[in-house]
Amino acid sequence: METYADLIECEDVLLFANAAITSTGQREFHSAAGEQRLSLAFLHSYIHGNYPDLYAATLALDINDHNAALIIANLLGRKGGHPGDARLIAWRLARMSPPRVYRLFQELRRAGVNNRRTRALVRDWLAARPDLAFDAVKYRSAVKSAVRHAHLRPEGELGDFLFAPFSRARYDTPVLEAWRRAHYDKNALYDLPYTVAEGFAARHGISRAVFLERVAPRLTRLERLRLSESAERDGVRTEADLAAMPLVRLASYVLSLAADVRTRRRGELVAALRASAARAAGERAGTWGSVAAVLDDSFSSFGSPVKRRRPLAVALACHYLLQALAGGYRGLWLSGRAEPLHARPTGPTPLGRRILDALEGRPGLLVIVSDGWDNAPPGLAGEVLRVWRRKLDPAGKVGIVHLNPVYDAGQFDVRRLSPMVPTAGIRDAEDLPALVELARFAEGRTGLAELRAYLEDRAARR
Amino acid sequence: MIDLTGLDTRPAQTWGAMRLVPLVRREPIEDLRLHAKVYGDEASVVLLPDRTVYTAYVPHAFVASWTGDGTPAAAYGTQLGQPLRHVCVRTRRRMARRVDTNRLRFLPLHLAVEGFLALHFGGPEIAWEEWSRQAIAHGLSPRAEDAYTGAEVRGLDDALKVFEIYPGQCGLLLYAGDTLASAFVVPHPEDYRALHPTLIRDLYGELIYEYALFYPARDFPAAIDESAVTSLADLRAEAERHEREWAGFHDSVMAAGLLRAPARVEEVYRMGPYTLSRFLPSFERKSENHIGETITGADGRTAYLKTFRLSEAQSRRGHLLSELAAHGWNLAATAATLRISVPLLAARLERSGFGHLLRQDVMDAYRKQLNERTRRTRRGGAASPPA
Numbered sequence: 001m002e003t004y005a006d007l008i009e010c011e012d013v014l015l016f017a018n019a020a021i022t023s024t025g026q027r028e029f030h031s032a033a034g035e036q037r038l039s040l041a042f043l044h045s046y047i048h049g050n051y052p053d054l055y056a057a058t059l060a061l062d063i064n065d066h067n068a069a070l071i072i073a074n075l076l077g078r079k080g081g082h083p084g085d086a087r088l089i090a091w092r093l094a095r096m097s098p099p100r101v102y103r104l105f106q107e108l109r110r111a112g113v114n115n116r117r118t119r120a121l122v123r124d125w126l127a128a129r130p131d132l133a134f135d136a137v138k139y140r141s142a143v144k145s146a147v148r149h150a151h152l153r154p155e156g157e158l159g160d161f162l163f164a165p166f167s168r169a170r171y172d173t174p175v176l177e178a179w180r181r182a183h184y185d186k187n188a189l190y191d192l193p194y195t196v197a198e199g200f201a202a203r204h205g206i207s208r209a210v211f212l213e214r215v216a217p218r219l220t221r222l223e224r225l226r227l228s229e230s231a232e233r234d235g236v237r238t239e240a241d242l243a244a245m246p247l248v249r250l251a252s253y254v255l256s257l258a259a260d261v262r263t264r265r266r267g268e269l270v271a272a273l274r275a276s277a278a279r280a281a282g283e284r285a286g287t288w289g290s291v292a293a294v295l296d297d298s299f300s301s302f303g304s305p306v307k308r309r310r311p312l313a314v315a316l317a318c319h320y321l322l323q324a325l326a327g328g329y330r331g332l333w334l335s336g337r338a339e340p341l342h343a344r345p346t347g348p349t350p351l352g353r354r355i356l357d358a359l360e361g362r363p364g365l366l367v368i369v370s371d372g373w374d375n376a377p378p379g380l381a382g383e384v385l386r387v388w389r390r391k392l393d394p395a396g397k398v399g400i401v402h403l404n405p406v407y408d409a410g411q412f413d414v415r416r417l418s419p420m421v422p423t424a425g426i427r428d429a430e431d432l433p434a435l436v437e438l439a440r441f442a443e444g445r446t447g448l449a450e451l452r453a454y455l456e457d458r459a460a461r462r
Numbered sequence: 463m464i465d466l467t468g469l470d471t472r473p474a475q476t477w478g479a480m481r482l483v484p485l486v487r488r489e490p491i492e493d494l495r496l497h498a499k500v501y502g503d504e505a506s507v508v509l510l511p512d513r514t515v516y517t518a519y520v521p522h523a524f525v526a527s528w529t530g531d532g533t534p535a536a537a538y539g540t541q542l543g544q545p546l547r548h549v550c551v552r553t554r555r556r557m558a559r560r561v562d563t564n565r566l567r568f569l570p571l572h573l574a575v576e577g578f579l580a581l582h583f584g585g586p587e588i589a590w591e592e593w594s595r596q597a598i599a600h601g602l603s604p605r606a607e608d609a610y611t612g613a614e615v616r617g618l619d620d621a622l623k624v625f626e627i628y629p630g631q632c633g634l635l636l637y638a639g640d641t642l643a644s645a646f647v648v649p650h651p652e653d654y655r656a657l658h659p660t661l662i663r664d665l666y667g668e669l670i671y672e673y674a675l676f677y678p679a680r681d682f683p684a685a686i687d688e689s690a691v692t693s694l695a696d697l698r699a700e701a702e703r704h705e706r707e708w709a710g711f712h713d714s715v716m717a718a719g720l721l722r723a724p725a726r727v728e729e730v731y732r733m734g735p736y737t738l739s740r741f742l743p744s745f746e747r748k749s750e751n752h753i754g755e756t757i758t759g760a761d762g763r764t765a766y767l768k769t770f771r772l773s774e775a776q777s778r779r780g781h782l783l784s785e786l787a788a789h790g791w792n793l794a795a796t797a798a799t800l801r802i803s804v805p806l807l808a809a810r811l812e813r814s815g816f817g818h819l820l821r822q823d824v825m826d827a828y829r830k831q832l833n834e835r836t837r838r839t840r841r842g843g844a845a846s847p848p849a
Contacts, residue, residue, distance in 0.1 A: 029624065299627065300624065346627075348472070348473075348628050375626065376472065376473045377682075377684050377704060377708055378475075378682070379681065380684040384686070384697060384701060386688075387686050391688050392691070392693070
């Protein structure tokens with residue numbers, strides 16, 4: 001039995017899920033960082049206050065790390081809570097990148113949250129780290145702060161390293177010993193993680209080319225990608241493995257290259273994008289039937305200086321992923337450009353016309369990837385979708401989903417194109433299949449009971 | 463007179479109280495471009511691959527160092543070809559501020575508007591005895607009008623930042639609170655791209671400044687009549703009709719005040735196929751009054767257009783001055799046309815800030831006449847006027 005309260009709850013949770021997937025509290029094209037953070041903080045306290053049981057369960061969704069950290073901080077800061085929460089939090093922490101977890105611990109310390117649950121979580125997380133000595137070198141002050149805050153006593157060398165590093169004449173752990181020797185020995189610093197070695201190299205006055213050449217084997221996957229352009233100028237190849245990158249990050253990298261570089265390395269880049277997309281599609285590859293996509297490359301897909309070309313990168317990643325998932329695929333860019341590799345954010349957003357072009361072929365599924373600002377002319381996309389659903393396709397033979405990579409701070413949600421078409425926030429293209437699933441709930445065909453069951457099922461599977 | 467044929471209106475974009483209406487040229491004008499030399503360190507150099515002849519224009523808002531000795535100078539109104547008429551920028555003036563040794567940052571349009579107004583209102587050309595020596599010798603110059611820079615207009619910077627430039631866009635009509643603030647047209651899309659951010663440094667009248675504080679401009683959301691649609695082709699036709707209707711509505715209603723023939727057009731310069739002219743409005747009260755400049759091609763196409771909307775007070779002053787100019791600066795004749803007495807006209811001149819143009823003794827005499835008349839009326843038993 002559905003009541004209004006159920007409907008509202010259902011909507012609220014989906015609203016929150018969309019926000020938690022898309023917003024990172026950073027500046028966007030249409031809103032400043034402050035607005036984003038204020039809006040997000042309100043949503044968090046609203047959901048936490050009204051649906052405390054569901055609030056923790058949303059950790060099981062594919063929400064981004066920024067919001068996961070916010071949820072965990074809020075959950076730990078308040079008394080009570082569900083017995084299952086701790087397990088879910090521990091699971092989520094294990095999936096977050098270590099710097100972000102350390103930052104979360106530091107924030108907990110700053111906020112004065114130091115209850116038994118928090119200390120246990122910090123202890124367990126630190127105990128589960130594969131190489132804490134490595135962390136201690138790389139994230140020195142953060143590890144120190146976490147250890148202090150959780151009242152831990154790291155035994156042996158690690159305790160000395162953190163709190164009295166020069167009290168020992170030598171260390172037995174290799175990475176700690178390398179750190180000690182790097183202070184005077186130029187050759188020792190190449191055994192340290194890149195970010196630490198960089199500081200020592202500057203101190204020893206080692207030239208950039210020599211340093212990059214020798215530190216190359218120590219680079220992590222992301223450092224390799226990030227450094228590949230600047231290192232190439234110094235004549236060093238970092239051997240970044242593009243195909244192994246997550247799809248959206250790879251798309252971001254491609255979009256950061258100059259047009260002539262993209263033309264020159266066309267074969268390599270397309271192959272990497274295809275391989276990454278095929279990996280993300282997995283066993284679902286080729287099973288989606290005929291798919292058409294309308295992809296937004298208007299000027300607003302530039303994002304902002306802090307999230308450079310993020311919406312465009314998501315659109316580009318979706319293009320390759322949908323190509324891998326679909327049997328027959330047609331991708332339409334708003335600018336009319338045929339070559340997706342040369343996408344760049346420019347021009348207005350004539351969504352209505354492109355949706356018409358896409359519907360012409362009567363695909364089985366139409367996916368629209370756009371930030372929801374339809375301005376040429378405003379509101380035409382919504383009208384086209386409405387008339388299409390009402391008049392030309394009342395049976396819903398063509399499934400239509402709108403995916404939006406941008407959180408709209410003013411509306412506490414991602415912007416919708418039309419109430420007749422489900423809209424879901426998207427951050428990583430890999431989540432696309434799950435989001436199409438989640439969009440089902442937004443359409444109002446399935447109710448709160450199913451949504452709760454879905455959330456609990458996902459939480460239990462974790 | 464202002465003819466926007468060849469420029470297509472595209473759907474507007476709104477942000478806050480601002481509405482920005484793009485104008486797109488199907489065929490950009492290739493042989494009239496911004497001169498790279500004048501532009502100097504301000505923007506990129508325009509290179510033409512073939513050796514076609516092209517004409518450059520110097521928009522009145524730009525100041526650069528093109529004098530022989532390298533001192534900065536401001537264009538005295540928009541010019542065609544080599545920039546010859548210029549005002550030297552004196553760095554001690556408040557409107558110019560030295561940034562480093564060889565570059566100045568300033569408010570170029572200040573100079574432009576002042577120079578512009580001085581060009582039009584030179585002052586009395588017949589030396590009637592009422593005018594002061596200063597008015598005869600120097601005219602109305604320097605004549606200053608108050609205006610706000612774009613940076614002071616609330617929300618304009620954000621509106622320009624989030625505006626999505628159309629491919630082939632050569633112009634923009636800017637509305638604040640759905641009141642036309644400024645029109646801006648250039649010959650080539652590349653010029654537009656370079657100049658789009660400079661709209662923030664332009665000047666806008668006080669009307670625009672105040673309207674920008676009002677309620678946000680609303681989009682006109684598209685509405686399609688679903689009963690007329692039976693197939694996808696119908697839907698497409700409806701969508702296209704909607705676009706056409708907006709363009710028609712905009713051109714015939716929203717921009718009508720601008721497109722109505724300006725009262726006075728002055729041809730300034732002719733070079734090759736291009737004519738530079740300045741125009742003045744009719745200075746009618748309670749209607750739109752724009753001053754501006756155009757460059758038109760031989761076929762009448764508008765290659766360049768820049769307007770400044772006058773506020774109500776500015777229109778009144780303009781009206782007064784144009785009436786005076788029309789009657790050869792003769793006070794009696796002007797007063798007769800305005801159907802007021804000469805002393806009242808003098809009082810009106812003083813209220814408008816032109817008191818210094820009349821000789822002091824003449825002014826005093828008029829003032830005395832006025833005072834006496836009011837005293838006499840009061841003595842006649844009428845109630846004293848409200849304070």
